[in-house]
Amino acid sequence: MNTEILREYRARIDELDEQLICLLAERFEITKTVGELKAETGLPAADPQREKEQIARLHEIARNEGMDPVFGEKVFRLIVDEVIRHHLQTADKHGDLEA
Amino acid sequence: MNTEILREYRARIDELDEQLICLLAERFEITKTVGELKAETGLPAADPQREKEQIARLHEIARNEGMDPVFGEKVFRLIVDEVIRHHLQTADKHGDLEA
Secondary structure, eight states: OOHHHHHHHHHHHHHHHHHHHHHHHHHHHHHHHHHHHHHHHTOOSOOHHHHHHHHHHHHHHHHHTTOOHHHHHHHHHHHHHHHHHHHHHHHHHHHHHHO | OOHHHHHHHHHHHHHHHHHHHHHHHHHHHHHHHHHHHHHHHTOOSOOHHHHHHHHHHHHHHHHHTTOOHHHHHHHHHHHHHHHHHHHHHHHHHHHHHHO
16 A cells, blocks of 8 residues: 555544544533523423434435435434533532522 | 524534534545555554554544543544444455455
């Protein structure tokens, strides 16, 4: 295998991975704020209807981009489960403050 | 909860998720080419040393971005396992052609 070609591909993969982390970090910043608002107003951590709409939309985007929608959903599920975990922690803390 | 604020946050989350899918699609396009090159030259699908370096780098980026590095690694693991699965399929097909 041409080492130079592999090096170039890997450099681009590293760039994409860095963007991926930055994007996820921004996403968690936003959901953190949403979690606080939800806790203040006593809204549930999860929103199954919203998730359903998000998954349908992401499936379509994935198909348009030539990516396996099932894999896209797996990544989404991993992220949303983490968001819900954060929301529950925030709600717990909020409950402690009110207790 | 202010519905307008929630709507704005969700619109930004949707934008970020679209970018996430586009970024992953580009990443899989590249790794697909890498997989073909690896299969042609008989190189193994996985590269533990490269993965180790990638994880260390992503941990640092995650920390700088204020994101949980453990979660960043989970996402990375999910992606890399999928890439390796693709590589093995490609190697299999290549083997069939040569058989």
